[in-house]
Amino acid sequence: METNVKGQERLRDKVRLTLKVNYYSSVFCLIFYLLCTVLLDITEVIPTIFLVFGILNLINTFAYYFHKNLTITYNIVSIMTLTGATIITLYSGGISSPFIFVLALIVFAGYVTTRVYGQIYLNLNILIIVLIYSQSVTDFSFVTNVVPEKSRDLFAFFSVLFSVYLLGGVFGKTLLEAHHKLYKSKGEIEERIREKETLLREVHHRVKNNLQTVSSLLSLQSRSISDEHVRALLKSSQNRVISMAMVHEMLYMHKDLAKIEYKAYVEELSEFLVKSVKGAENNVKLNIDIPDIKLGIDTAIPLGLLINEAITNALKYGIKDDAEGEISIALKKEEEQGYVLNIGDNGVGFSETVNFKNTKSLGLKLIHNLARQLKGSIVRDRSKKGTNYIVKFREIEQRHQFDSVA
Structure with a gap:
């Protein structure tokens, strides 16, 4: 206009x-x-x-x-x-x-x-x-x-x-x-741009704070529940909320309000999840191979949730208890807007007959639905030990509405 x-x-x-x-x-x-x-x-x-x-x-x-x-x-x-x-x-x-x-x-x-x-x-x-x-x-x-x-x-x-x-x-x-x-006019436009940037930075800051509040509420709720299965579900939901909060935190802390440095985000998210599930002292090794790329919020959040689910499943089911294990995450650019994500662990894996359609695991269903939300494809890499996925997707330039991952 x-x-x-x-x-x-x-x-x-x-x-x-x-x-x-x-x-x-x-x-x-x-x-x-x-x-x-x-x-x-x-x-x-x-x-x-x-x-x-x-x-x-x-x-x-x-x-x-x-x-x-x-x-x-x-x-x-x-x-x-x-x-x-x-x-x-x-x-x-x-x-x-x-x-x-x-x-x-x-x-x-x-x-x-x-x-x-x-x-x-x-x-x-x-x-x-x-x-x-x-x-x-x-x-x-x-x-x-x-x-x-x-x-x-x-x-x-x-x-x-x-x-x-x-x-x-x-x-x-x-x-x-x-x-x-x-x-x-140029001066007026520059002033309006600065005002909008300040407002947008404040919005990201408030969204992050609100998500952290939700995370705290989930944490408080879990303390009053004795059922370990329900507590684990609340813990998983809390980690999903934190993975989204991290995106907004990185956006308002850096100059670029539209894209985030994805390598730093994945490193921070991965370390947080390992400590959250296995504790500060653990035998899990992280192998992260991500170039210096920036992704917009519409791509960063669903991809972050997908990585969150894959790492959480690997820590809970692939690498048992205090056993040693490795989680590998590699992201590379394939074409103009195309990317390939290789993510997985060297744990015990699960049966080849199990898939997102017949499983009761919410995490596995979310991984496939999030790949679909990214307008991409996901296949299981059976050439490696444990559970590994190859996710191909394209960066989402603009989102006119919020899609559900359910």
């Missing part, structure tokens, strides 16, 4: 500049017509060009209010200016004519209005100037200087004055106003 408003403002500035230049050009051309006929005693060609251009350009300018197409208005005035300025230059001294500088105004106006037309008229003007020079230095010149000798200095003065006024007084002043407006 804001981008559209800025675009409309820029378009209005271009329209205002083009119409303003058209009005001034027409008025000056009509004044030039009077100067040529009354003061400079120029009777051939040049006064007629000024008069015709002044009238046609006023008609072209008023026509804009009916068709509302700035490109048409600009191209008509550019073609008329190019033609008129070329003729006046040829009949007022050729390459030595001071009126040749008006040709540069067309190029300048083209770049202000649109880069494409600016480049076109630049190349066209260069060609015209070369042709004007060619006919001026050859013996086959088909035009003569119709400006009387006594009036040439005054004609040069008015020509330069005309060019300088349009360039500085009209173009320059309008562009300076646009520059100040743009600079002011």
